[in-house]
Amino acid sequence: MKSWTRREFGRSTGAMALAGLGPRLAASESKARVVVVGGGIGGATAAKYLAVSAPTIEITLVEPKPNYTTCFFSNLYLTGLCSLESLTHGYETLAQRHGINVIHDSVAAVDPVAKTVGLKSGPKLPYDRVVVAPGITFNYDAIAGYDEAATQVIPHAWNAGPQTQLLRRQLESMEDGGVFVLVAPPNPFRCPPAPYERASLVAYYFKQHKPRSRILILDAKDSFNAQDLFLDAWERHYRGMIEWLPAQFTGGIKAIDVKERSVETASETFKAAVANVIPPQMAGQFAQQNGLVDQSGWCPIDPITFESKLQPGTHVVGDASSAGDMPKSAFVANSQAKACAFAIAAALTGSERQSPHLFNTCYTFLSPDDAVSNAVSFKPVAGTIKIVDNFGSQVQESAETRHRTAREAQSWYTAFTRDTFGYAAF
Numbered sequence: 001m002k003s004w005t006r007r008e009f010g011r012s013t014g015a016m017a018l019a020g021l022g023p024r025l026a027a028s029e030s031k032a033r034v035v036v037v038g039g040g041i042g043g044a045t046a047a048k049y050l051a052v053s054a055p056t057i058e059i060t061l062v063e064p065k066p067n068y069t070t071c072f073f074s075n076l077y078l079t080g081l082c083s084l085e086s087l088t089h090g091y092e093t094l095a096q097r098h099g100i101n102v103i104h105d106s107v108a109a110v111d112p113v114a115k116t117v118g119l120k121s122g123p124k125l126p127y128d129r130v131v132v133a134p135g136i137t138f139n140y141d142a143i144a145g146y147d148e149a150a151t152q153v154i155p156h157a158w159n160a161g162p163q164t165q166l167l168r169r170q171l172e173s174m175e176d177g178g179v180f181v182l183v184a185p186p187n188p189f190r191c192p193p194a195p196y197e198r199a200s201l202v203a204y205y206f207k208q209h210k211p212r213s214r215i216l217i218l219d220a221k222d223s224f225n226a227q228d229l230f231l232d233a234w235e236r237h238y239r240g241m242i243e244w245l246p247a248q249f250t251g252g253i254k255a256i257d258v259k260e261r262s263v264e265t266a267s268e269t270f271k272a273a274v275a276n277v278i279p280p281q282m283a284g285q286f287a288q289q290n291g292l293v294d295q296s297g298w299c300p301i302d303p304i305t306f307e308s309k310l311q312p313g314t315h316v317v318g319d320a321s322s323a324g325d326m327p328k329s330a331f332v333a334n335s336q337a338k339a340c341a342f343a344i345a346a347a348l349t350g351s352e353r354q355s356p357h358l359f360n361t362c363y364t365f366l367s368p369d370d371a372v373s374n375a376v377s378f379k380p381v382a383g384t385i386k387i388v389d390n391f392g393s394q395v396q397e398s399a400e401t402r403h404r405t406a407r408e409a410q411s412w413y414t415a416f417t418r419d420t421f422g423y424a425a426f
């Protein structure tokens with residue numbers, strides 16, 4: 001099958017040479033081909049586990065950025081507890097060790113009829129299956145006054161990189177005694193405990209460097225993930241520093257005044273020294289533009305194969321997917337991607353299909369020495385995905401247990417990123 005023009009092929013191989021590509025592209029055209037859109041946690045894991053489980057499949061991973069910076073642990077970076085470099089990972093191991101063609105470009109569109117993926121730079125890549133993992137995008141229509149341009153003054157810092165660096169600079173240059181206003185988004189959103197982990201670690205930073213400063217959380221919700229653990233920790237570590245106002249108290253977030261750095265709610269307007277607005281979220285722009293989302297704004301999928309319910313042959317994993325009880329976390333993206341990779345490998349190689357094992361493990365810092373964890377298993381039930389078992393930290397735990405969990409979190413980070421970006425053999 002020949003789907004590329006010579007001009008397209010020349011342009012594409014140029015891009016691939018820059019990315020230090022392996023030998024897979026030159027392999028026989030009779031090989032089954034999988035294209036993965038997005039080299040975040042879901043996409044990188046799907047590409048790696050396809051390569052590991054079905055070496056006969058030709059795998060191409062398309063990702064615009066040369067390196068990936070993790071959102072997880074970015075709250076530690078924000079408050080000076082780690083460097084951004086330590087959270088940044090390259091694609092060389094996926095290319096060199098696992099023979100994945102890594103193309104640094106954006107995917108413009110999937111053509112499910114011609115079965116091609118069109119790159120922004122022009123070439124079209126033929127596929128037998130395509131995995132889409134574009135993460136999230138923000139609904140800038142939801143809060144008056146807060147649009148993409150506003151993020152350059154009031155960052156969301158919900159994608160790690162320049163946004164997180166901007167928020168860190170603002171916190172560092174804030175005068176002692178100011179108020180850090182954090183607007184927390186409505187459900188569902190990327191990483192349910194993360195806004196409250198951010199508030200905890202910013203409080204820790206203030207306690208060390210700006211002890212007269214305060215944190216105000218204006219929430220779009222009336223309750224939040226692991227609320228009892230956070231409220232207990234805020235009382236123990238940061239008494240009087242963090243105030244949480246639920247939507248039922250404020251009447252909800254109405255508008256942002258970027259110039260005044262203020263947040264208007266139905267009942268009152270709050271002025272910030274530093275503001276951090278995390279807007280409502282939906283499946284990544286690529287999914288929105290390629291017919292993969294339903295009216296919920298997320299991508300409905302088959303709970304066993306992660307094949308789109310709207311577009312056969314296209315699989316969606318990670319935050320963009322609408323996966324029943326599964327939260328939007330990196331661990332979930334990794335778990336979904338493995339299940340999806342095994343299902344695609346079975347379909348394309350004729351091997352036996354396994355039942356998926358779906359998990360989430362989450363570590364959350366309340367202070368650098370006090371972390372909590374949560375482990376959940378899931379299974380596909382009646383067309384969706386349900387929680388089977390749930391195990392988590394308790395309010396009454398000892399300081400020693402919490403300290404141990406914080407150390408475990410650091411080991412988890414290393415093992416998890418090694419797994420995702422291919423340095424680990426498993």
Ligand SMILES: Cc1cc2nc3c(=O)[nH]c(=O)nc-3n(C[C@H](O)[C@H](O)[C@H](O)COP(=O)(O)OP(=O)(O)OC[C@H]3O[C@@H](n4cnc5c(N)ncnc54)[C@H](O)[C@@H]3O)c2cc1C
Nearest residue numbers: 038040041042071072106107134135191318319329330331
């Ligand atoms: C502050 C914070 C803390 C967090 N902490 C944790 C934690 O402790 N534990 C945890 O498990 N999770 C955590 N998360 C959540 C985690 O970061 C996300 O759930 C995870 O990154 C989702 O992976 P993904 O692959 O779906 O999307 P992403 O990792 O965002 O990857 C999407 C990729 O797709 C690429 N892309 C987009 N469009 C295109 C296109 N058109 N063509 C090609 N590529 C494209 C993007 O460049 C990006 O690299 C946290 C998140 C935040 C914000």
